[in-house]
Amino acid sequence: MEHPRELTVEAPRSWDRPVVSVPVLICLSLVGGQLPSFSAQANLYTLGTGGALIWLGLGNRVPRRPAPGRLRPGAVWWLLPVTVFGVFEGVTFVLSVGDEFPTFSRLADPLLEDDLVRSTAWFAWLAAFWGLVRR
Amino acid sequence: MMRALAIGGFLTALLLFAAVEWFARREGSRIPALGDLCAYVMRYEVGSVPVGRIGLFGFWWWLGWHLLAR
Numbered sequence: 001m002e003h004p005r006e007l008t009v010e011a012p013r014s015w016d017r018p019v020v021s022v023p024v025l026i027c028l029s030l031v032g033g034q035l036p037s038f039s040a041q042a043n044l045y046t047l048g049t050g051g052a053l054i055w056l057g058l059g060n061r062v063p064r065r066p067a068p069g070r071l072r073p074g075a076v077w078w079l080l081p082v083t084v085f086g087v088f089e090g091v092t093f094v095l096s097v098g099d100e101f102p103t104f105s106r107l108a109d110p111l112l113e114d115d116l117v118r119s120t121a122w123f124a125w126l127a128a129f130w131g132l133v134r135r
Numbered sequence: 136m137m138r139a140l141a142i143g144g145f146l147t148a149l150l151l152f153a154a155v156e157w158f159a160r161r162e163g164s165r166i167p168a169l170g171d172l173c174a175y176v177m178r179y180e181v182g183s184v185p186v187g188r189i190g191l192f193g194f195w196w197w198l199g200w201h202l203l204a205r
Contacts (some may be wrong), residue, residue, distance in 0.1 A: 037205060049199040050196040057192055058185070067174035077158070079153035088144035101137040105202055106143050112202065125199040128157035134189060135174040 016063060025126045032126075033119025037112070049126065057133035064134055 014020070026051060035042035056062050085104075092103040097108065112118050152169075153170070159166040173180030 027179070031204065035204075036202075039204075042204040043200070044199045050199055054192045054196060058188065059153055065174070067178050068167065068171050070166050071172070071175050072167045074164065075172060077155050077166050078169070078172060079147050079164075081155055083146065084151055085148035085178065088141060088148065098139075099138065101141050103141075106205075107142065107145065108202060118203070122203060125195075129192075129195055129199070131170060132173060132195060135170065135177055 012023045021130060025123060025130060028126055029123035032122035033115050037109070050129065053126075053133050062133055067135060093104045 032042075032045055032049070035045055089104055092101050092106075095101055112121060155166060156169055158164055159168040159171075173191060177185070177191055178192040179185075
């Protein structure tokens, strides 16, 4: 007898656990952290890792956590940080006066030149991407 | 002066992101966590095309490329 899909529970895959995914993300981040900005390797590596995660996320290859059916009413509070960030990014981008009134990415560039900071940023980006793929 | 204003503005925005997420994770909060908000956005489809999913993946991909490869 066939069961409806929503009543079945998929057995967890052996690789689909933090003990596997976290070390993999750390290794990918350490490699990414060694690649300098504006290099062909960094471009290819970003496009490759991101492309692979999108390929996983758009197919049904990875189990997903259930999405909320309705959004809680306090969701509007997220507009506060988004608006503050958007206003500063927009104004600094439009004025385009360089280091005098820098955009977020221009401020982040000197920090990201350090290998450890760069690898940490890579890990944050990949971990959040993996989280999105799982949603 | 203008540089300090930009740094202060971006730091304020990042602190606000952290604060809203902290409030969202409290017991009985009416604010959804950022992950739940993203999951809700990713449910949006036009016909059979997962527009929300494609849009959010595309934005995150671009952000990583912009900050880490450029």
